[in-house]
Amino acid sequence: MIISIASGKGGTGKTTIAVNLALSLQNTQLLDCDVEEPNSHIFLRPSIAETEKVNLLTPDIGDACDWCGECACKCQFHAIVVLPENVMVFPELCHGCGLCSLVCPRDAITEVPREIGAIMRGRAGSISIVYGLLKIGEAMATPVVKAVRRETDPEKTVIIDAPPGTSCPVIASVEGSDYCILVTEPTPFGLYDLKIAVEVIRLLGIPFGVLVNKSGIGDRGVYDYCGAEKIAVLLEIPYDEEIARWYSGGVAFVERMPEWKDRFREMFECIKETARERS
Ligand code: SF4
Numbered sequence: 001m002i003i004s005i006a007s008g009k010g011g012t013g014k015t016t017i018a019v020n021l022a023l024s025l026q027n028t029q030l031l032d033c034d035v036e037e038p039n040s041h042i043f044l045r046p047s048i049a050e051t052e053k054v055n056l057l058t059p060d061i062g063d064a065c066d067w068c069g070e071c072a073c074k075c076q077f078h079a080i081v082v083l084p085e086n087v088m089v090f091p092e093l094c095h096g097c098g099l100c101s102l103v104c105p106r107d108a109i110t111e112v113p114r115e116i117g118a119i120m121r122g123r124a125g126s127i128s129i130v131y132g133l134l135k136i137g138e139a140m141a142t143p144v145v146k147a148v149r150r151e152t153d154p155e156k157t158v159i160i161d162a163p164p165g166t167s168c169p170v171i172a173s174v175e176g177s178d179y180c181i182l183v184t185e186p187t188p189f190g191l192y193d194l195k196i197a198v199e200v201i202r203l204l205g206i207p208f209g210v211l212v213n214k215s216g217i218g219d220r221g222v223y224d225y226c227g228a229e230k231i232a233v234l235l236e237i238p239y240d241e242e243i244a245r246w247y248s249g250g251v252a253f254v255e256r257m258p259e260w261k262d263r264f265r266e267m268f269e270c271i272k273e274t275a276r277e278r279s
């Protein structure tokens with residue numbers, strides 16, 4: 001079963017939920033797809049067994065080019081500019097789609113790999129963990145996310161820590177999940193971003209529910225919205241000094257407050273039931 005953890009905005013505690021859920025269940029794999037800022041390894045402190053580079057194929061223009069301009073005309077991302085006697089490629093804009101080499105009438109384009117990040121494979125106790133890391137200055141997070149997603153182990157309960165927001169890397173992270181947990185805070189800002197996230201997850205057709213983190217702050221807006229939209233509130237985690245203290249010390253709070261493991265397991269059983277009914 002694949003459960004993705006997402007949120008419309010950063011700082012809601014998505015990684016905390018992913019890590020604590022992974023620690024509460026048996027036979028889990030954690031895929032940290034928040035490749036611009038992977039944090040789950042800070043809490044789990046895995047031993048990394050392997051690192052693999054993630055490359056993107058980008059065009060290299062050869063001598064056969066006659067500057068016809070076809071490649072620049074077809075590139076949707078403006079990654080190629082053709083001048084009267086020169087072709088300029090902007091690798092940081094290239095999505096590696098390969099269209100330019102397909103349309104080149106002179107067969108002048110070779111696709112060459114360009115390193116944009118890496119994935120790390122390791123273990124933390126019984127948890128298998130894979131996380132991606134986008135190189136500083138690189139803009140294309142999605143290929144690194146996809147490389148992490150390819151590591152999905154069908155024999156395990158897979159927990160995906162998605163990046164914040166609702167952009168392409170988020171879609172690449174949550175697509176194909178059996179269930180998505182949307183993490184939010186009970187504040188007007190949390191509600192605003194939650195509504196956008198709900199729209200996206202509904203479009204993807206993934207069953208989902210809401211986990212309210214830092215409950216007790218803010219207002220009732222998130223609860224009223226979930227009630228009106230018939231969205232399940234799966235769990236509430238209070239704004240609690242002890243939880244905050246463990247978090248700031250890089251400790252997953254279920255390790256020190258084991259009663260929470262049972263609550264995460266109950267939530268998991270509820271999720272399994274919903275996913276089963278929908279399938
Ligand atoms: S590979 Fe795709 S994105 Fe990159 S330059 Fe060619 S057409 Fe543009």
Ligand code: SF4
Pocket residue numbers: 061064065066067068069070071072082087103104105106107108109
């Ligand atoms: S399509 Fe081929 S020949 Fe035409 S400008 Fe691009 S690389 Fe050169």
